[in-house]
Amino acid sequence: MGSPMNNVFLSLVTFTILLDSLVQGDLKVLNFTQKLDHSGLNDEMSNLTFQQRLLVDDSQWGGAGAPIFVLFGGENGQTFSPKEYGILGLSATEFKAMLVNIQHRFYGDSVPLGSIDLAMADERVRKFLATDQTLEDYLVIIQSLKANYSANNSPVIVVGMGYAGALAIWFRLKYPQITIGALASSTPLMYYGNSTPGDGYCSIVSKDFQDYDSQCYESIRKSKKLYDDIASQPDGLAHLSHIFNTCRPLQSADDITYLLAQVYSFTVQYDDVDQKELNTLCHFINNEGGSIQGYVSALYEAMEAGEGCFDGTFLEVNSPFEPPSNLTTAWAWQKCTELIFPIGCTDTTMLPAKPFDMNQFTKSCQKRFGIVPQPYTPISIFKARNIEESLIGFGGNIIFSNGLRDPYCSGGILKDLSKTIVAITAEKGNYAWDLYTLDYGYDPKWLKEKREEELKIFRHWINHFHHINMGHRFSCCAFIIYFLEVIILYLCT
Numbered sequence: 001m002g003s004p005m006n007n008v009f010l011s012l013v014t015f016t017i018l019l020d021s022l023v024q025g026d027l028k029v030l031n032f033t034q035k036l037d038h039s040g041l042n043d044e045m046s047n048l049t050f051q052q053r054l055l056v057d058d059s060q061w062g063g064a065g066a067p068i069f070v071l072f073g074g075e076n077g078q079t080f081s082p083k084e085y086g087i088l089g090l091s092a093t094e095f096k097a098m099l100v101n102i103q104h105r106f107y108g109d110s111v112p113l114g115s116i117d118l119a120m121a122d123e124r125v126r127k128f129l130a131t132d133q134t135l136e137d138y139l140v141i142i143q144s145l146k147a148n149y150s151a152n153n154s155p156v157i158v159v160g161m162g163y164a165g166a167l168a169i170w171f172r173l174k175y176p177q178i179t180i181g182a183l184a185s186s187t188p189l190m191y192y193g194n195s196t197p198g199d200g201y202c203s204i205v206s207k208d209f210q211d212y213d214s215q216c217y218e219s220i221r222k223s224k225k226l227y228d229d230i231a232s233q234p235d236g237l238a239h240l241s242h243i244f245n246t247c248r249p250l251q252s253a254d255d256i257t258y259l260l261a262q263v264y265s266f267t268v269q270y271d272d273v274d275q276k277e278l279n280t281l282c283h284f285i286n287n288e289g290g291s292i293q294g295y296v297s298a299l300y301e302a303m304e305a306g307e308g309c310f311d312g313t314f315l316e317v318n319s320p321f322e323p324p325s326n327l328t329t330a331w332a333w334q335k336c337t338e339l340i341f342p343i344g345c346t347d348t349t350m351l352p353a354k355p356f357d358m359n360q361f362t363k364s365c366q367k368r369f370g371i372v373p374q375p376y377t378p379i380s381i382f383k384a385r386n387i388e389e390s391l392i393g394f395g396g397n398i399i400f401s402n403g404l405r406d407p408y409c410s411g412g413i414l415k416d417l418s419k420t421i422v423a424i425t426a427e428k429g430n431y432a433w434d435l436y437t438l439d440y441g442y443d444p445k446w447l448k449e450k451r452e453e454e455l456k457i458f459r460h461w462i463n464h465f466h467h468i469n470m471g472h473r474f475s476c477c478a479f480i481i482y483f484l485e486v487i488i489l490y491l492c493t
């Protein structure tokens with residue numbers, strides 16, 4: 001079963017952007033001329049614009065009044081047809097909805113100065129890679145789109161996964177008049193609030209392996225010793241570099257441990273519903289009876305790279321082992337400036353111990369970008385002591401969906417916060433299960449049922465919106481009738 005998430009993984013590995021091959025049929029691929037700076041400050045970069053990419057599928061749209069679902073792009077910069085994302089595809093059919101997928105600024109094709117390297121190298125430009133500017137991008141595009149389609153009476157629902165899910169929530173809180181509700185899929189919102197145990201992510205990776213295959217889990221737990229033993233021999237590191245086919249000579253055996261830790265994390269985060277990736281990985285490890293060959297094979301298999309060398313920079317996962325790399329420059333900037341995830345591992349999991357170290361993190365950000373991380377920036381927008389409080393205080397119509405197999409659920413909101421801020425959790429779900437590609441013949445019952453729960457809530461939001469709108473029109477009518485009656489009464493007397 002294919003999911004856009006797996007495609008993301010694939011494309012990162014092969015460095016292929018699949019986008020242009022997907023532009024076909026009902027899909028409109030548009031560029032929107034976007035202001036780099038929405039703040040209104042008139043500095044030297046204020047008049048700069050860039051082309052922001054959006055995909056529009058209006059093939060099932062019911063016309064003015066029918067809803068618009070907007071998928072906010074995140075750090076992956078991928079824009080697959082919005083219909084590819086399960087719950088969106090279902091919504092298009094169910095509600096005659098228009099589907100829109102907007103790329104995030106500084107990712108994919110939506111890059112100022114036409115090149116991410118140029119944009120990130122220029123501190124006058126990169127400072128505009130910020131969440132508040134991003135929310136404004138989405139606002140401007142939604143308004144422009146509604147105007148172009150004469151869709152002022154169309155309710156808008158915003159959707160995002162991971163970090164983009166947080167954007168969807170912030171957007172809903174900031175612009176309740178623009179969107180009737182938000183769905184945040186697999187968004188580890190509580191990591192921002194610093195109230196999640198640092199090793200939450202790693203402990204779920206570890207638990208997923210343990211639940212699935214305890215033999216495989218035990219082997220991985222012990223594997224660090226294998227690499228250390230080889231590395232301690234004369235020319236040991238060169239040998240390790242050779243058998244793992246690394247792009248650069250290894251500096252220490254930890255490089256391999258961390259590379260594989262990323263592979264394990266990635267596997268459980270983005271696995272299919274039937275855990276096919278996990279199955280394959282453990283198959284290789286178990287087959288070699290815990291010897292080093294098993295890990296080499298597992299790495300080759302996971303990276304789907306028959307040729308070519310391995311490098312931490314191939315992966316872009318949010319585990320503590322994420323390497324600094326060119327690929328992730330924009331993401332590294334966002335993490336350094338606003339989106340600080342204090343994710344670490346302790347020695348209680350199968351992954352190598354690597355606690356989150358704020359001092360080290362700060363140093364790395366200073367060295368790289370000359371800035372000091374500001375942990376509470378996105379939260380301070382809402383001026384509340386904690387996230388839950390601010391959500392309950394002035395939020396509504398929000399769905400948090402999480403898969404309990406997704407390591408990110410450790411920072412997710414897993415319980416209803418109010419009548420209209422609800423949590424939908426799937427025990428067997430991985431990252432963004434509700435957005436998996438639809439596969440009618442194959443999707444398990446729980447997946448269909450859980451998606452149905454979301455559709456039911458959407459239906460409620462949409463009906464409520466139309467109800468209020470009708471009521472409004474009704475009261476206008478009533479007023480006009482009353483007015484006419486008064487005139488008639490006046491003329492007759």
Ligand SMILES: *[C@@H]1O[C@H](CO)[C@@H](O)[C@H](O)[C@H]1NC(C)=O
Nearest residue numbers: 029030031051052109110114
């Ligand atoms: C959209 O913008 C991208 C990047 O700036 C450019 O390469 C592409 O040709 C543009 N497409 C259209 C249809 O204008």
Ligand SMILES: *[C@@H]1O[C@H](CO)[C@@H](O)[C@H](O)[C@H]1NC(C)=O
Nearest residue numbers: 041042043044045046047048
């Ligand atoms: C931006 O454009 C406006 C209108 O064209 C102009 O008045 C202003 O001086 C420009 N600002 C800068 C900083 O170039």
Ligand SMILES: *[C@@H]1O[C@H](CO)[C@@H](O)[C@H](O)[C@H]1NC(C)=O
Nearest residue numbers: 116117118120121325326329
């Ligand atoms: C990308 O990596 C290359 C080689 O590692 C380095 O020379 C270059 O400066 C990097 N570019 C950026 C924007 O970090």
Ligand SMILES: *[C@@H]1O[C@H](CO)[C@@H](O)[C@H](O)[C@H]1NC(C)=O
Nearest residue numbers: 030031032033141144145148
């Ligand atoms: C709306 O139409 C205008 C004028 O054709 C165009 O410049 C703009 O990009 C359109 N907006 C969107 C979101 O497509």
